[in-house]
Each structure stands twice: as structure tokens, then as C-alpha cells.
Amino acid sequence: MTHPVLYNCPPSGNCYKVRLFAALAGIPLQIRNVDLIAGEQKQPWFRELNPWQHVPVLQDGDTVIWDSQAILVYLAEKYQKTDWWPSAPGARARVVEWLSVSVNEIQHGPADARLVKLFGYPLRYEDAVAASARVLPTINEQLSARNWLAGDRPTLADCAAYPYLFLAPQGGVSLAPYTALEAWMERMEALPGYISVEK
Amino acid sequence: MTHPVLYNCPPSGNCYKVRLFAALAGIPLQIRNVDLIAGEQKQPWFRELNPWQHVPVLQDGDTVIWDSQAILVYLAEKYQKTDWWPSAPGARARVVEWLSVSVNEIQHGPADARLVKLFGYPLRYEDAVAASARVLPTINEQLSARNWLAGDRPTLADCAAYPYLFLAPQGGVSLAPYTALEAWMERMEALPGYISVEK
Structure with a gap:
């Protein structure tokens, strides 16, 4: 196969x-x-x-x-991974919320900052840093109230959001003020099968 | 109920x-x-x-x-609208592609331009216009090859992408060069039940 x-x-x-x-x-x-x-x-x-x-x-x-x-x-x-992509309409929509945040607020905050800093992309660094300062407190607040972004176990939401949050420091965006977000990242990193980004 | x-x-x-x-x-x-x-x-x-x-x-x-x-x-x-949200994995993923484009490229192109022009949002108008000039030709090219964004009938993809494309001229972004996109908008507007944006 x-x-x-x-x-x-x-x-x-x-x-x-x-x-x-x-x-x-x-x-x-x-x-x-x-x-x-x-x-x-x-x-x-x-x-x-x-x-x-x-x-x-x-x-x-x-x-x-x-x-x-x-x-x-x-x-x-x-592959019918309904634990990662729940089938109940409300639970599934909750995952889609974070797919959108990943491609919008996280992309145009920490991910864009890293594109400029690491790869010299022609984007405005100060705008990306300002956008990060808007998005990170809300994510941190959400993760202060629960362990995972959507539901009571890891889902596609966490897989979509984690990479550019984990990589934020490479773009000069510190996560130190966001302790709930950092604790969530540690939970992700403790999952069986977890891999880090390639160098 | x-x-x-x-x-x-x-x-x-x-x-x-x-x-x-x-x-x-x-x-x-x-x-x-x-x-x-x-x-x-x-x-x-x-x-x-x-x-x-x-x-x-x-x-x-x-x-x-x-x-x-x-x-x-x-x-x-x-409401089990599987005609609008197909259940086959490939067809469903094709719809999700356009949910992402709607919240990323379309949002940060024509939608942002309109936010500045119509509502005075503190975004950079010239960046939104430049982003529109990057995204619209690719969408137009896609719609030159088929009638709907994802699959052979309208889906959630079309419902997500249409509003900020339809509203692009309010942000000073002309759609006149994009004839396949305009023809798709006419197909949308001919659908039974179609409603325009509220004023």
C-alpha cells in the first residue's frame, strides 16, 4: 500500500x-x-x-x-481519527474555530514575525509583533480555563495552532508572559508520538 | 422549536x-x-x-x-446539508481549502481594504490592495476551469468566499479584470434563495 x-x-x-x-x-x-x-x-x-x-x-x-x-x-x-476530529456538530465546529484562528490571527501574528526575522520576507515586522500582542493574551486566557483548545483532549485544533506558537520565539516574540500557553505547549510535548519541528 | x-x-x-x-x-x-x-x-x-x-x-x-x-x-x-458540505474526505478537504483562503488571503486582501475604506480601520490600505492583486488572479484562474470553487455544485466554500469578493468594490478593489470570478458571482446570485448583503 x-x-x-x-x-x-x-x-x-x-x-x-x-x-x-x-x-x-x-x-x-x-x-x-x-x-x-x-x-x-x-x-x-x-x-x-x-x-x-x-x-x-x-x-x-x-x-x-x-x-x-x-x-x-x-x-x-x-483514517477516521474521530478522537482528533470529533463528529458531534458542536465539538467539530469548536475545532474549526481554531483552524481559522491558526490561519488568520496566528499566521498574521507570530508566524509572519518569524517569516520576516528568519527568512527576510517582505512583510512589516512591527505589524506582526503588534498582531501577536493582540492574539496571544486571548489564547492564553482560553488555555487558563482548560487543558486543550477544543474539548477535553487534544484535537486538530491543537495540531494547527501549536507549530507557529512554538516557533514564535524564532520571530522575536516571547511567550514568557503567557504561562497558560506555555503549560499547554508542555502538555503537547508530553503526548505519545510528539515530534519537534525539523531544523 | x-x-x-x-x-x-x-x-x-x-x-x-x-x-x-x-x-x-x-x-x-x-x-x-x-x-x-x-x-x-x-x-x-x-x-x-x-x-x-x-x-x-x-x-x-x-x-x-x-x-x-x-x-x-x-x-x-x-442540518445534515451534505450537498453543501460533502462527506467524502477529498471533497470535504477541498471545501476546507476555501474556508482557509476565505479567512486568510481574502480577509487580508479585499476585506481589509474595505475595512479601511468604509469603516476607517487602522490597517494599511496599500498592503490590502497589494494582497488583493496577489489573490484575485489565482481565484479567477481557478474559476476559469470550473463553475464552483470546490466540486461541481455550490458548497460552503462558495458561501465563505463570496461575501468579501462581492464586497471588494466597496473597498476600492475593482473586479472588472476578473471575468471568470464575475461570472461565478452571477451564478451565485442566480441560486434559489440567494440574498444580498444587508445595507
């Missing part, structure tokens, strides 16, 4: 979302690294897979999925 | 996503407008519903959902 192929870039937090969930849930993937520095993502074969020309992309037979949140949902559905 | 309550603001594109889907899919909602200008979203009762202090919020008995994409998924799951 052929496993799904993850088109990957080791330091990408979006790719790490997928690798992390697959590791925690025991889903086998084939990893195929894409050389972003050489511009491989702009080549026609990759553009055919993903018109947005970014990683990650998942290819599973004829099925090609290009967004990290969508890949999480795809894998959870295909 | 009590219908779910949508905490709403008439000109909000995010609220319109929910009203539009509910209208197209025949889901009854009670609408409760929140007075954002008076700061009602900052009052403790609202902050209790939504720690992010923004609309929309859906309240259905004890279930409270705060993100527009999550509300779409909740309503589709609860």
Missing part, C-alpha cells in the same frame, strides 16, 4: 502541522522535500499540484490537497 | 457568510443585531459568548460558536 505523499519544507510551520498530527495519530506519510530556495514551488509540475505555489501539499492517489488545515481534515476523515 | 440565534451586524461580510448559507440551504435563524458602534461587543455578556469580541456568533441552546467558517460547518453538520 502506498502512503500519502507530503510535499514538505523542513522549517515550514504549516508543513509541521501535518507532520505533527500524522506523528501523534499514527498516520504514515511519505515525505518529499521541495526546494523553496531553488524555486521548485514555481515549476509547472508543482504549480499543477498547487496554484498558490506553497507547501504543504498532500497527494494521495488522485487526490491533491493544498492547505495545511484542509490536509489535517482530509487525513482525520480518511 | 427555537431556532439558532445569530449575533449579527448587517454590513459585516463575515455575518453575511452565515446569512447567505442559511438562506440558500433553507436553515431558519433568529437574527439579533449587535451594535458595534456603541461597543456592545465589548460588554461582558458578549465577551462571555466570544472572547475575540467580534461578530458573528451563533448560539444554539448551550452551544456557542464564534467563527464564521465554524458556524457554516456547524449548521451544515447539524
